[in-house]
Amino acid sequence: MTKQKKKLVLVNPLNTSTKGLVIHRQVIYPPLGLGIIATLTPDDWEVELIDENFDSFEYREADLVGITALTSSVTRAYEIATIYEEKGIPTILGGIHASMMPEEAKKIVSTIVVGEVESVWKTLLEDFTKGKMKRQYTGQILPMEEMVRPKHEIFHKDYKFASVQTSRGCPMNCEFCSVPAFNGNSYRYRPIEDVLDELETINHSMVYFVDDNLIGYGRRAQRRTIEFCNGIIERGIKIEWFCSASMNFADNEEVLELAAKAGCRMVLLGIESERIEQLQNMNKRLNAKMGIDSYEIVFNKIHKYGIAVLGAFIYGLETDTPETMEARTSYINNAAIDSVQATVLTPLPGTRLFNRLQEDGKIRFNNFPQDWQHYHFGEIVWNHDLMNQETMNKEISKNWDELYNEKVLKKKFIRTLKQTKSPIAGIWSYGSNIQYHNLVFEHDDSRPQLNLEDIFGLKDVESTPFM
């Protein structure tokens, strides 16, 4: 008689309560951590993924439930966990929020995983089988040689991108960022051959490299990127990709040339602000050191190789006023930036920014855990010294209107085509801009949602991953 398998239900919750710039169906990527858990789970378990990016949660029978959550989705994660806990089915919460707020999470779920899951998952399942699952498992920071490949086949087939990770950690220490606290404060690089092997196994032709900075810092990191891109080319891996990087992405043109040949179509640069003192305040050291005059050189070099620039900017910085935000918009609209991700300064738990604002009594949405659903980068969750809430809302809406109106987006598209001489880069960045437009104006009936086909008659375009 065959032994019945135990059932593990994995859940990727979605914050659907409010609009947000980062959380949206069209800009989502497969939940890599849950794919890694699927790989780590032995064969005597049946694994099922409920991914709210596509399907709203409906109760499924389970022996054990594993949920991942960002801060913005943790309120929803707790709702789902409570449904199971009330039926006596233990739930486990992992991901960055559980790592930053372990005591809060333990009040709702049976068990939490703090940090990276690889070193603890096997023990956790063994403990569960023995009826001795602990309240907390704390993962070690392992060398990347020990990273397992995610089981891509569990992800929904309609994801436009595959998510692939080549490194973890960051040596920088930006005040608003929780990456160093979660993944460590130095780069850990995955062996290149292992990443290339994984790329050969995935079915997607479009890949998002989820690394916080694909190329890292320094000459060694540049050599690694060159080797990686050469590996993609030499193995004949036909992919088009998008990644995040620092402003040093353009330091070595050989990197740019090979990245483009290996399929890089767009790069997200965390620019944040065009004002040096603001960059210094948030400890964005590399950008502050380079200075705004160097930015245009960086953008132009990237364009030379047919790669589009997606600039990420923050509004509502502590020293921002209506005038500085207006100046930021003017800078963005006039600079050689192809696509724009404009977010509101959001203090995430576990960051120095959050701790400082909380100590100063400035956190406005502080009825936790319920209020975490507001922490999605599209809403003002703290009290600004120089602008009241009404002014902030009005000014931010005005700036987003100036950034994402149809006229500006069309102008940017034409400029991208001229500068990159690459229709694909143009369409990727334009598609990304349209997507942000649709998010920003999602609840504004006077602003119609845009499609690529609406403008310029772009039809039957295959390379439109963002639409």
Ligand code: SF4
């Ligand atoms: S924002 Fe980017 S550079 Fe700064 S600490 Fe986070 S991952 Fe590193």
